[in-house]
Amino acid sequence: MVSNQASSAETVPVNKARKTAKQKAEAITAFEMTLLLQAIKFRYNYDFSNYSLGSLTRQINNCLNKYKLKNISELIPKILHEKGFFTLFLREMSVTVTEMFRDPEVFNTLRDTVLSDLKKHAHINIWHAGCATGEEVYSLAIMLKEEGLLSRCQIYATDFNNHSIDIAEQGIYKAEKIKGFTENYQLANGKASFADYYQAKHSYAKMSDSLKEHITFAHHDLIKDSCFAKMHLIVCRNVLIYFNKNLQNHVLSLFQQSLHQGGYLLLGDKESLEFTDQKDNFLVVAKAQRIYQRNS
């Protein structure tokens, strides 16, 4: 029973009690998160433990809302026991935001620095890691074609989300997106007409087969899979931002091992080699556009 006497002094313990309740709730969520990540690793061998906590929490909250679940504890049995649910969960966990010629000035600089240098090679290997639904890899293929390089290129486009890879391989995009893609292509100083590279069908646009011929789409998890070929260029934009420092270092080391000496690395505009273990293994080619070159 609360006594009248204690009215002014009462506020402190009540606040304290509230704080403790909030802290308890946070501790429970952190515990549930640990269990969830263990369940995913145990059942499907996907390891999210080194993803940045902020993005992990956001994606999991989106998933709870979408499937009308009260808390992470309700998610765990679905992951462990419900057939097909993990595929849907993975779609929620993988942020697939992308577009053709995203950040057009990056493609401009890439053409003037990297592609002009790659011309000296008879055969060129390129890896797009975390290619999502493929828009970025088709953009590069277009640019390589315009520079007369595509016929010498083998491009590997990989992601850990099989659903995205399927869409990327089909290369079919909603017609309503084409206007924005065309504007980006022009800003990137595309040399022809963007319409040369797709066939419009009803409300869709299908990327031309001449681009696809040089691209191999495949599943690859940057956390657990290793290098598979020596590359002249690796494009991995807007993927490392979802990882913590340890995982960034692990993935950058994989890229360093996968690159030929003098090979290039292109990262996203919020990503950098500064403050990473790989800083001294690369030269900065274009700081603002995040283009690096593996040094000797």
Ligand SMILES: C[S@@+](CC[C@H](N)C(=O)[O-])C[C@H]1O[C@@H](n2cnc3c(N)ncnc32)[C@H](O)[C@@H]1O
């Ligand atoms: C925001 S998209 C980036 C798309 C494109 N690179 C761009 O910048 O427009 C991030 C992609 O990283 C992929 N990804 C996240 N973790 C990955 C991992 N461990 N291995 C491979 N791909 C991963 C996601 O599935 C998603 O398709």
